[in-house]
Amino acid sequence: MPTAMITGASRGVGAAVARALAPTHTLFLAGRPSPDLDAIAAEFGATTWPMDLADFDAIPTVVEPIDQLDVLVHNAGVAYPGRVAESTVDEWRSTMAVNVVGPVALTLALLPALRAARGHVVFVNSGSGINVSPGLASYASSKFALRAFADSLRNDESSLRVTSVHPGRIATEMQEELVAYEEREYDPSQFLSPETVAQVIADAVHAPPDAHIREVVVRPR
Template sequence: MPTAMITGASRGLGAAIASALAPTHTLLLAGRPSPRLDAVAARFGASTWPIDLADPESIPAVVEPLTELDVLIHNAGVAFPGRVAESTLDQWRTTLEVNLLGAVALTLALLPALRAARGHVVFVNSGAGINASPGLASYTASKFALRGFADSLRNDEPSLRVTSVHPGRIATEMQQGLVVYEGGEYDPARFLSPETVAQVIADAVNAPPDAHVHEVIVRPNRR
């Protein structure tokens, strides 16, 4: 089976992506070692890779054994709710390190393996990567930059498929924190389910080889 590496797979959307791809791919779950990541790996017979996106210099040595990789899914991310005046430089630094620079470092380290497989890189972006989201200043900036990196990668690496996925708000722990910041009551029924977004991502990954899905935008269907 083809191989797929997923970052941020210990919970939420990442675990749902692992479930959606498990029937068709051998899974490599990348992230900081944790019991939650081990549990997801055990569910799907996956292997774990101890990758810390906040420490980009350590990444090349960890992924060096991989000579071919069919799919790389950048799902890991952090968000600090706050408008510009409420944000701190440390929050900006952490957000950009994980959401942007970590993804760049992992992609660069795996480029030879992806080229060898004529692989596919998927960036789980956000609606905030298209339109700025109030109360998410540093997160919005990181997602705009991530979209730019994806577009550049697509232009510069014609042998690869590169997809940016821009979901609306998803029912995850991160979403709960944002709702608390907004002073609202968390109702998961208002948001996309992780399983729905994971299926959209799996459909893009499993598209026929002559199809190159550049961008996917998916929003909750509020009836």
């Protein structure tokens, strides 16, 4: 079977993507070691790849055994709710490290394996990567940067398919924190489910080989 690495696979969208791709792909689940990640791996007989995206120097060694990779799904991310004046330099540094520089480092380390497979790189971006959302200054900035990296990768690596997925708000723990910041009541029915977003990603991955789905925008109905 083809192979797929998913970052941030322990819960939320990452776990849902693992479930959506498990019937058709051998899964490599990347993330910080945790019982949740181990449980998802056990569910599908997948391999875990312990990884901290903020530890850029360690990433090449972690993925060195991979010589061919069909799909790389960049899903891991962090968000610190706050407007510009409320934010801190440490929050900006952490956001850019995990949401931008980490994915860049992982992509560069896996580029030979992706080229060998004429693979597909999927970036789970955000609506905030198209239009800036109030109260998400550092997060939106990181998602704009991630979108630019995806566009650059697509331009520079013609053998790869590169897809940016821009979901609206998703019913996840991150969303609960944002709603709490907004001082509103959290109602998951108002948001996209992780499973819906995962299905959109799986559809892009399973597109016929002559199709290159470059960008997907999905919003709650």
